Amino acid sequence: MSLLKLSITQLKALIEKKDIKPKEIVELYIKQAKKYQEKTNAFITFDEENIIEQVKELEKKLEKGFSGKLIGIPIAIKDNICTKGIKTTCASKILYNFIPPYDATVIEKLKVEGAIIFGKTNMDEFAMGSSNETSFFGPVRNPWDWERIPGGSSGGSAVTISAKQAPAALGSDTGGSIRQPAALCGVVGLKPTYGRVSRYGLIAFGSSLDQIGPFSRNIEDCALLLECISGYDPKDSTSINVDVPPYQKNLKKDIKGLKIGIPKEYFIEGVEEDIVKNIKNAINIFKDLGAEIKEISLPHTSYGIAVYYLIATAEASSNLARYDGVKYGYRAENIKDLKSLYIKTKKEGFGEEVKRRIMLGTFSLASGYYDAYYKRASKVRTLIKNDFLKAFEEVDAILCPTSPTTAFKLGEKTSDPIQMYLSDIFTINVNLAGIPSISIPCGFDKKGLPIGMQIIGNYLEEQKILNLSYAFEQNIGGFKYCPFEED
């Protein structure tokens, strides 16, 4: 059997038994990553030399008795997570040459476990987008249909999994940016509880919503990655000081008696028929597995998009103020004075969608509008959060579609921002509430495109949604995450 087919849990076992060396795995994935790069455009930076160097160092450390949970596992990193000495661009012209002098906390954690930082993945510029088309470095293409988008904003990370360009990846999720591309690419993606994973080193988009999370081929890998990157970080004041359970070890298939809520507001017009059909099928599987299914209501659901686009853009307008051409990144030429430096740099450095959101956010915070927009949105956000809290008094988890559609065609929605924003209609409220949610594959539509379903949990109940996912995965005999078999 090809090594490429193995999950990281399987690879880990082989390395521990010394059946294979980290170098063999990494070289294999370098080959695969390069082979598909032209088609997928999944990577923005792929520094082969640096990767080989990391392997050499790892091998030296292994000789001295070093051990870890991810020895030699190549992990692709979304390009908004800072990597010391490796370019981190946020897929923006304004950071096209930015090399961080420090590692994000999650990168430090991966290194501690012996993982290999395996290239920086393409994304929507500053994580603003749902199709990966706003990248300064060009769109990413979906391996299930090269004419289609992979979802966004972590499109590159999702695609590295389904094209087997990497066995695992990290993404970030502000309004669905892990779960929606995971769904559209047929892979597993988890957004943890806000504060579960340190944001230190994640280039901010919407600070109160952003969260880093894993992409994987299966639930075991997802659980392992999550336990490696989670935990309190004194460098992130919003991180939660609660011990990290051994998610992978704790995985169990028995979900008898667990109550799953089905929110009626998530089965609305506009959701593709095939998606509803497959979700219903999944619900039946959960019933068979002994879970109790219950219809619930999240009455403020429909306000999510409006609230999100006020809060996320407000925070973004402030977070992106620092890109001014003074200290790092792109700086416009032929400037006359300070004002023209600012204006020209931002005008030339940011893409259309980013500018649109900066303007939206600036407006929602402007004096005279603050109360009507940002402040009111914050209040409605509390109502949305309370909806979930109330639901979790009755159920253990909530099940719904991840996205109303499967992967759409490149260019299909670029001219209509509102249509694009609606792609995140089922994922956004989870970020507003700060709760964990996983997207797992649950079938294919008539075109053969993957469908994802979302399992949402209460605060810090990642284990519960992982267990539900695990039971489902084991029951259906595993996920088909990759469209081609020739490797």
Place this chain on the structure above:
Amino acid sequence: MEFEAVIGLEVHAQLLTKSKIFCGCSTEFGATPNSQTCPVCLGLPGVLPVLNKKVVEFAIMLGLATNCTINKNSYFARKNYFYPDLPKGYQISQYELPICSNGYIIIKTKDGEKKIGITRIHMEEDAGKLIHEGAFSLVDLNRTGTPLLEIVSEPDMRTPEEAVSYLKELRQILLYLGICDGNMEEGSFRCDANVSVRRKGETKFGTKTELKNINSFRFIQKALEFEIERQIDIIESGGTVIQETRLFDSSKGITISMRSKEEAHDYRYFPEPDLMPVFLDDAYIEDIKTKLPELPYEKRKRFMKLYNLPEYDVEILTTDRSLADFYESCVKLYNNPKTISNFVMTEIQKELNERKCAITDTKLKPEHIVEIFKLLDENKLNYNGAKALLPKVIETGKNPSLLMEELGLIQISDTNELKTIIQEVLKNNKKELKEYLTGKDKLFAFFIGQVMKKTSGKANPKILQELLKEMLSKISIDDVDNL
């Protein structure tokens, strides 16, 4: 028509924490540009702030010292504006819910004491500095992230003198608490003033202007005087004052327009999502309360009552907390408050001023002063000797008795020795002696002076006086030539 001014002040006080407000970088002044920076204070992509707890403690200290309500639940906000000395494009400050509010301090005015309200005190980070060199502006971010407290007063002051009195009192409180060095030149204590004028008796405020960039008490006085005069002139000549921000030009002593209300920034404040709200419990606040030192106002009252000192003395003795403590230790060991006060205010203060340092920076101990006074009492030392001895004690920290002997400052009280010297002085100044004997009494002092000169000031003045008087009375004018 008589006018009165309405003045409110905003003070920025840099806190004496070792590290910055949101990162571990040093706050020391004067280091090589950009050497005290890290990814966090440089505002690099992806970094997050972590609040320095010392800043919260200092803010509560000042809040308690200025009779404020300490808000047990406050939060940080972002103040958004663009400037190259502000690397994040926003300043982390407090807006809707500051840590302290509704306080007051008592100041001295020409009409007695007056209460000045404190609207709020909040925590924030300082910006960096721009250095303009020819066609370029250089950015130094060492100061970025230095913790500040912004103290906003009520518009309770009516004259420039009151404003200065308020600032001096506030500065002294900060110094007493040991949370700010009060250095106006280095910018650790900065002031903006809001000022308007109105006809006396009116209750409505006039249109205010904001004065920025005033960095000494003298300049504040001058800037306010100028601005009040300017506004009165406008109104008297039928015009209206425009709401605007004005800069004080200290070289010309005038204020000039910087930006109008229309050009004012919209800071787009919103709660800082990267920091948790600041929650305080009663026990924590109580604990800080018990650690507060005696404050200047209370100390002054106590000094006047306990030591029966004039207000002038108290004012000087309590300028600096360490000086006041020193004074009290001296009095405890040598119960003569006024004598010690005189010595501290004149001789010790002079030495400290020359050295530009605080008493705690010297080797001088209260025991030294007490010993000097004992030597004076025992006639071993005269006041001149004491004055000569003091700088040596300050420099060496040695025992004053030993130093006195080493330096040969012991007072000459021996009558025979003094008689010989007087004899010699009289002999060498026959002209003056004759004049004295023919009625020019004033020359008595001249002879004293001559003896002091000859003894390097060591003659016991009391004995010298007696001896000189006695000896002069025995000389007749005819004897002079035969001396």
